[in-house]
Amino acid sequence: MTQSHISISDLAFSWPDGEPVFDGLDAVFATGRTGLVGQNGSGKSTLLRLIAGELKPDRGTATTTGPLGYLRQTVALETGNRVDRILGIDATRQALHRIESGTAEQSDFDVVGGRWDIEERALAVLAQLGLGNIVSEPAQLDREVGTLSGGETVLLALTAQLLADPDVLLLDEPTNNLDSFARQRLYEALATFGGTVIVVSHDRELLERVDTIAELRDGSVRLFGGTLTDYETVVAVEQAAAQAAIRDARNDVRKQAKELVDARIKLDRRQRTGKKIEQSGSLPKILTGRRKRQAQVSAGKLRNDHLEKVADAEQALVDAEALLRDDREVRIELPDTALYPGQDVFELNDYALRCGPVVSLTVTGPQRIAITGRNGVGKTTLLEAIAEAGPRVPWRYVPQRLDLFDPEQSVFSNVALHAPHAPPERIRAQLARFLFRGAKADIPASALSGGERLRAALAITLLAEPAPKLLLLDEPTNNLDLPSRAHLVQALACFRGALVVVSHDRPFLADIGTTRHYDIASADIH
Known part of the structure; x- marks a missing residue:
């Protein structure tokens, strides 16, 4: 497999109601395994859909090298989908059945090509991958997803994507509903995959097996080399530094505010003194006027200098707070749910x-x-x-x-x-x-x-x-x-x-x- 990659340039996308998701997103995902993380609603699944071509961007491009495979997060919810459709052989089977019944057209022979044993091959592959218990005969290829467990559906769809031998693989929560045995097979499959993988997942075990973590936040992507633990370590250090910067910035704001008050008190004293001298008539009027103008210029400069320092300190605080993450979390307060022992x-x-x-x-x-x-x-x-x-x-x-x-x-x-x-x-x-x-x-x-x-x-x-x-x-x-x-x-x-x-x-x-x-x-x- 040649070196594959995903390139995203100036990507913009908004939902029909006008809610923006991306505006000028740029990113490159190289060969290897990348875990895409971010808060729910940050656009992770939307980004995969844009890369896969399911959604059309308002502006910009998302391009890939070679064939692309895409496992949707909602595959288990599409209960009316059939097994053969998930495997991508439904059109071939339908053409084959029309040929066998004598109602075929020339196009049916073109669809089948040389795959006359497509059903037998599909059953053999499913059995090899441990899915023979759910599909063991041709008629069962018509089974609907609603008759399978969630884990069986996800594993079936993942199997179909891997069998297509893509260069780029997009996986949206691939371990949802998978048992420990199936998860291990997924981990092994991804370890040997030679192309570009982007996986959206909350599965810590899976995210500890990637080469890069890509964080989607505020409409932009930031890459962190290493696994989820490496990413969390970097973020923790950055957050500690941000907390320290916030403390320093707040102290500076208080300091500059105090110095501004002190400067105003000093100016008020000068003005009172100057007014007393002017009223006493102890100095010539021309000298009094000159000193008054000089005092006004000096007072204005002093006041402006302190105001600028206060503004700079407040802006530094805003900048420091912007670095602090405010990750929203589900905050559940359960009602009275107590049971006594033995109840x-x-x-x-x-x-x-x-x-x-x-x-x-x-x-x-x-x-x-x-x-x-x-x-x-x-x-x-x-x-x-x-x-x-x-x-x-x-x-x-x-x-x-x-x-x-x-x-x-x-x-x-x-x-x-x-x-x-x-x-x-x-x-x-x-x-x-x-x-x-x-x-x-x-x-x-x-x-x-x-x-x-x-x-x-x-x-x-x-x-x-x-x-x-x-x-x-x-x-x-x-x-x-x-x-x-x-x-x-x-x-x-x-x-x-x-x-x-x-x-x-x-x-x-x-x-x-x-x-x-x-x-x-x-x-x-x-």
Whole structure:
């Protein structure tokens, strides 16, 4: 593979409502693995879509060398998509079926070319990559994404991109919903990929395997050599220096303000003295006038010098504060969710999952259980079974696909539907804690980014009436930026109810202090 790269020049883009995203963005991504980080809403997914050609810029260019592969963040949400379409063989299969049925036209033979065994080859590749359990015969290539788990869908789409052998690969949250085994295969695939990779991810393990971190902030890209840890180290040093600069600048502002007051007092004294001399008549009028004019010039210069120093000190403070990051985070305050030790929460006995395992699970008190297992084994099904079993305490469920809300309704309206007795002012105040401030609370749910969808789903869940004492969370860190993920960990650390969470994010499970782990495949609880 030849040296590949992505070149972005004077890129400008705004949404149809006029909201700007980029204005004059310049960047170059060389051969190697680059992790693209930034706050939710900073434009990471939008930038990938512009590079991939899905969006047309208002100005400027985004060019790549060679074939391009693009894994969308929303692939698991496109539930009507079929397996063969994701693999890029749907047109070939349709032409092949028309030829076999005797209804073909010449164009069908052109589409098929020499790929008469396309279905058999596809099944063989899927089996080789560990997906034979979901597609084992030609008819199953017609399966829709809605019948697969989120992890199976993502792995299927990623497989299709890698099989196309691109020079440039764009990955938007590729490890969402992937189990540990699938994640390791992804890591290995990227380690051996010889082209240019840009990966948008919150997965710390993945970001520790990149060559460069690109931070998208305030509409511009800044490159940091090394991994996520290297990037965080540089930022921490810069922030410490910014804090010191702010302290120095504030001290200087106070100093210059004091000196300005002292100068004004000194000038007032001179003016009073000069006025007394003038009134006494002890000096000739011509000399008095000359001294008065000199005093006025001197006073004006002194006053202006101090005003300039104050202005310079205040500008230095503004410049120093601009270097200090004000990363917004999801600020969740959970309601009264306490459970006492031993309190019955739910009991599930001998429940047969669709994939085979028989599950029994009992939760009492404020236990924290992590549900683990391979993709497709039935983790999401288990959460749904718990919900159907009717927990003995108020509960809420945040599903993997975040389909809790009416996409055409605003965020505010969606929350209000689940909290009908809460006054509008309280709902808006609470939504502000989820970063939906002012007009942001009135945008339709369909316009939300991946991270915003998660925050909206959390808002609906945690602000609902009655307050939940059991939370069922299916991959809650998907699409959540690193600052928001950290705050979610803090919020769940304060949650006093029971928690059952499906997650492949091992650092997250450790951070929230899970007390029990249940592996579905082995029915092992520890």
